[in-house]
Amino acid sequence: MTEQEVLLRVDHLVKYFPIMKGGLFPRQVGAVRAVDGVSFDIRRGDTLGLVGESGCGKSTTGRNILQLQVPTSGHVYFEGVDLVALKPEPMRKMRRRMQMIFQDPYASLNPRMTIGEIIAEPLIIHGIIPKKEVDGEVERLLSIVGLNPAYANRYPHEFSGGQRQRVGVARALALKPSLIVCDEPISALDVSIQAQVVNLLEDLQQKFNLTYLFIAHDLSMVRHISTRVAVMYLGMLMELATRDELYSNPLHPYTQALLSAVPIPDPMVEEKRQRKILVGDVPSPANPPSGCRFRTRCPLAIGICAEQVPEFREVRPGHFVACHLVK
Amino acid sequence: MTGYLAKRLLWLIPVIFIVAGLTFILMHNAPGGPWDRDLNARQVDPTAQKLLNEYYGLNKPLVNQFTSYLIGGTNTTTHKWVCGLICGNMGPSYRIRGMSVQQYLFKPPTNRNFFYSKFGYSIRLAFLALGIAILVGLPMGVISALKQNTWIDYINLFVATVGISVPNFVIAIFLIIIFASTLHWVSIVPTSWDELNVWILPGLVLGFGVLARTARLSRATMLEVMRMDYVRTARAKGLTERVVVVRHMIQNAMIPVVTFLGPALAGLITGSFIIETMFGFPGMGRAYVTAISQRDYSMIMGTTLIYAVLVAIANLSVDFVYVLLDPRIKLTE
Numbered sequence: 001m002t003e004q005e006v007l008l009r010v011d012h013l014v015k016y017f018p019i020m021k022g023g024l025f026p027r028q029v030g031a032v033r034a035v036d037g038v039s040f041d042i043r044r045g046d047t048l049g050l051v052g053e054s055g056c057g058k059s060t061t062g063r064n065i066l067q068l069q070v071p072t073s074g075h076v077y078f079e080g081v082d083l084v085a086l087k088p089e090p091m092r093k094m095r096r097r098m099q100m101i102f103q104d105p106y107a108s109l110n111p112r113m114t115i116g117e118i119i120a121e122p123l124i125i126h127g128i129i130p131k132k133e134v135d136g137e138v139e140r141l142l143s144i145v146g147l148n149p150a151y152a153n154r155y156p157h158e159f160s161g162g163q164r165q166r167v168g169v170a171r172a173l174a175l176k177p178s179l180i181v182c183d184e185p186i187s188a189l190d191v192s193i194q195a196q197v198v199n200l201l202e203d204l205q206q207k208f209n210l211t212y213l214f215i216a217h218d219l220s221m222v223r224h225i226s227t228r229v230a231v232m233y234l235g236m237l238m239e240l241a242t243r244d245e246l247y248s249n250p251l252h253p254y255t256q257a258l259l260s261a262v263p264i265p266d267p268m269v270e271e272k273r274q275r276k277i278l279v280g281d282v283p284s285p286a287n288p289p290s291g292c293r294f295r296t297r298c299p300l301a302i303g304i305c306a307e308q309v310p311e312f313r314e315v316r317p318g319h320f321v322a323c324h325l326v327k
Numbered sequence: 328m329t330g331y332l333a334k335r336l337l338w339l340i341p342v343i344f345i346v347a348g349l350t351f352i353l354m355h356n357a358p359g360g361p362w363d364r365d366l367n368a369r370q371v372d373p374t375a376q377k378l379l380n381e382y383y384g385l386n387k388p389l390v391n392q393f394t395s396y397l398i399g400g401t402n403t404t405t406h407k408w409v410c411g412l413i414c415g416n417m418g419p420s421y422r423i424r425g426m427s428v429q430q431y432l433f434k435p436p437t438n439r440n441f442f443y444s445k446f447g448y449s450i451r452l453a454f455l456a457l458g459i460a461i462l463v464g465l466p467m468g469v470i471s472a473l474k475q476n477t478w479i480d481y482i483n484l485f486v487a488t489v490g491i492s493v494p495n496f497v498i499a500i501f502l503i504i505i506f507a508s509t510l511h512w513v514s515i516v517p518t519s520w521d522e523l524n525v526w527i528l529p530g531l532v533l534g535f536g537v538l539a540r541t542a543r544l545s546r547a548t549m550l551e552v553m554r555m556d557y558v559r560t561a562r563a564k565g566l567t568e569r570v571v572v573v574r575h576m577i578q579n580a581m582i583p584v585v586t587f588l589g590p591a592l593a594g595l596i597t598g599s600f601i602i603e604t605m606f607g608f609p610g611m612g613r614a615y616v617t618a619i620s621q622r623d624y625s626m627i628m629g630t631t632l633i634y635a636v637l638v639a640i641a642n643l644s645v646d647f648v649y650v651l652l653d654p655r656i657k658l659t660e
Contacts, residue, residue: 063559092566094565100560107556108556108559109557109560110560110579112578112652121566125564155654171560
């Protein structure tokens with residue numbers, strides 16, 4: 001696996017949102033540090049699961065990778081090309097290679113366009129296939145995601161949430177991308193539908209050799225789909241390892257707490273086991289704690305944690321942790 | 328859809344009936360009558376007034392007058408049955424000799440087409456004003472939203488705020504002073520309305536309020552749509568910015584704007600009294616104002632009813648345009 005080519009490399013990605021105050025002449029009084037120096041890479045054909053609590057910057061990371069928001073600093077290398085430095089027009093052309101599946105299938109489809117038009121639009125704009133073949137391609141894509149091709153001239157509001165998310169998947173697939181950023185693609189769906197969509201994503205990955213960045217907060221779903229998992233807290237990565245390594249041998253106290261929060265579907269075990277329950281709230285990303293971001297809630301925090309930001313380093317082959325206590 | 332349309336059109340009948348009743352009561356309760364003259368003018372002889380009242384049936388009880396206006400009655404001189412409003416007959420004008428209300432309002436001068444009638448002039452002015460409002464107001468709003476919080480946005484907002492808060496007759500006076508009195512680009516009261524340039528000022532003044540509201544409304548809806556997830560989806564598809572703006576933003580942002588423009592057009596047609604009077608415009612609005620001051624009863628009734636029907640139709644048409652614009656809306660019984 002290690003010989004596989006690196007498709008996406010994120011290097012010290014930073015995104016701050018300015019906080020403005022004052023009505024007539026607003027000035028910047030601070031910044032929300034949504035993403036604060038995130039680095040990782042994804043190899044072709046892999047799925048990197050990105051987990052973390054709400055508001056920790058997962059979605060912002062995804063959007064900044066695809067340049068849907070302009071990063072404050074840092075680099076995003078896609079097949080070796082730095083997307084951050086790319087001018088708008090080449091970036092626009094680059095978009096066909098990387099697509100995104102959005103969290104909210106209700107809001108992410110234009111209500112005035114039929115789903116056929118929604119799927120066909122990028123095909124026509126990027127001129128991928130001749131115009132007269134577009135209809136056939138749309139039908140093919142609809143059947144790939146398990147929708148009736150005859151639905152092409154229906155409008156988004158005529159579909160259920162799960163069906164709409166399939167439309168979103170078909171739309172993302174239309175351009176035959178190599179990378180798909182899935183931004184919580186299942187959290188807006190019913191549990192019964194979630195499995196369908198995740199299985200669909202898995203099938204498509206094998207069929208088209210796709211690479212996923214899978215953003216989610218559902219740990220068991222991430223475990224199911226990912227090859228590697230990254231844990232994010234307050235704009236920074238805490239731990240990154242292969243799936244089995246991370247779930248069987250979590251090193252960072254935050255990862256341990258997260259994993260212990262997952263209920264075990266066995267009442268006997270569930271009753272006996274000791275849970276690590278975090279106290280307190282996530283601090284504001286506008287005013288993050290000094291040193292380690294997690295120290296205010298960390299049960300093991302010591303003096304150095306408040307003074308120094310722990311380095312995100314490889315403690316074992318392929319296993320990265322940002323913690324002073326892990327040797 | 329046709330069933331729905333028929334139903335909505337049928338609803339016009341009670342609306343017309345109620346508007347006619349209210350107007351009739353108010354009008355007859357207003358002091359004075361059609362035979363009054365200015366204080367310094369020679370008054371109509373009392374015996375002549377009595378004969379006129381008998382001729383026009385004004386000596387009958389109000390209820391009888393109202394029913395004969397609606398349904399019809401026997402002519403006092405020829406003793407023949409004459410059909411009333413239900414046949415589209417709005418009765419003879421009390422002031423314009425030898426002309427019925429509908430002739431006065433809808434009949435163009437000889438050798439001219441319908442658009443040269445009083446009604447036609449007003450309609451043309453209203454559409455000109457609406458055209459100016461849309462062609463200027465919409466781009467203003469869209470550009471404002473796209474360039475939010477820049478000086479372009481602030482200028483547009485300033486113009487829009489002026490347009491909403493300053494009454495159009497004040498704007499009219501300013502524009503007349505600037506363009507007619509000072510610069511002499513147009514004459515203050517044109518002798519002929521056949522040339523295009525004399526239309527610009529009244530059209531602009533009349534449309535300015537709607538223009539300002541269109542600009543503000545389209546700016547607001549654009550700002551809302553710009554933050555929609557599907558716009559981000561469109562960007563992620565790699566569409567060009569032009570396609571994202573036109574197809575994904577503007578088309579969705581226009582839905583509320585269109586629903587505003589229907590009643591706005593009705594407002595432009597009916598709201599032109601002051602402007603028509605100020606510019607000496609030969610339209611229906613001026614005829615309406617004149618009719619009220621002269622207590623020309625049948626003319627007041629006729630113009631009021633025409634306005635009521637226009638407002639109703641404008642609102643009705645919005646409902647149908649809405650269906651064309653938004654696939655989520657369906658008209659049902």
